[in-house]
Amino acid sequence: TFELAFCCVASFAHTRPTFVSLDPSTFQNPVPVGSVLYLTATVTYTDPPLVSGKGDETDSGSKYTRIQVRVDSKVRNVEHGETKPTGQFNYTFTVDKDIKVMPRTYSEFMMYIDARRRARRVTASIKKGEPGTGQPSDPGEKERIIE
Numbered sequence: 692t693f694e695l696a697f698c699c700v701a702s703f704a705h706t707r708p709t710f711v712s713l714d715p716s717t718f719q720n721p722v723p724v725g726s727v728l729y730l731t732a733t734v735t736y737t738d739p740p741l742v743s744g745k746g747d748e749t750d751s752g753s754k755y756t757r758i759q760v761r762v763d764s765k766v767r768n769v770e771h772g773e774t775k776p777t778g779q780f781n782y783t784f785t786v787d788k789d790i791k792v793m794p795r796t797y798s799e800f801m802m803y804i805d806a807r808r809r810a811r812r813v814t815a816s817i818k819k820g821e822p823g824t825g826q827p828s829d830p831g832e833k834e835r836i837i838e
Contacts (some may be wrong), residue, residue: 692730696760696782699732703792704758708784711757714809720766720775727767728777733799735761735781736806737792756791758784759806781809 693713700708722728738757762780767773794800 692762692764692780693782695730695732696762696780697784699734699760699762700758700782700784700786703734704756704786704788704790706786706788708758708786711783711785712813713783714781716778716780718778720777722764722766722777723768725769727769729765729767729774731763731765733761733763733802734792735759735799735802736810737790738810739791754789755785755787756789757810758786758790758792759810760784761802761806781806783810783813 693710697708697710736759738759760782762782764777764780765774766777768775792803794803
């Protein structure tokens with residue numbers, strides 16, 4: 692899924708992307724050996740957004756763009772022909788370009804809204820300094836060194 696997401700961003704942006712993060716993922720169904728796996732990648736959101744909403748902080752002078760890609764996976768049982776969803780993976784990349792994406796259909800817009808919410812949560816957690824973000828949550832907290 693990572694390779695497909697990387698290729699999707701590279702073909703969308705026409706430049707080499709830099710991996711930033713993968714959102715937590717859960718598998719809905721197993722992928723048995725001998726099954727056919729279908730993967731679909733979609734650019735769902737770019738930050739800064741094309742149209743700023745209330746409360747959006749945009750950096751219009753930045754030449755970097757964060758791009759979120761959603762990869763959906765489905766498995767088809769060769770013997771029975773049934774198809775089941777197996778998981779959804781949300782990747783974030785940055786590119787050295789100012790590009791934007793705008794949804795055209797209702798389903799694309801729903802993916803756009805979901806990705807926008809994810810981006811806002813990440814931004815808010817970084818600003819608050821939650822654990823795991825590299826920022827201390829308590830000003831008196833000392834950074835631990837892990838060997």
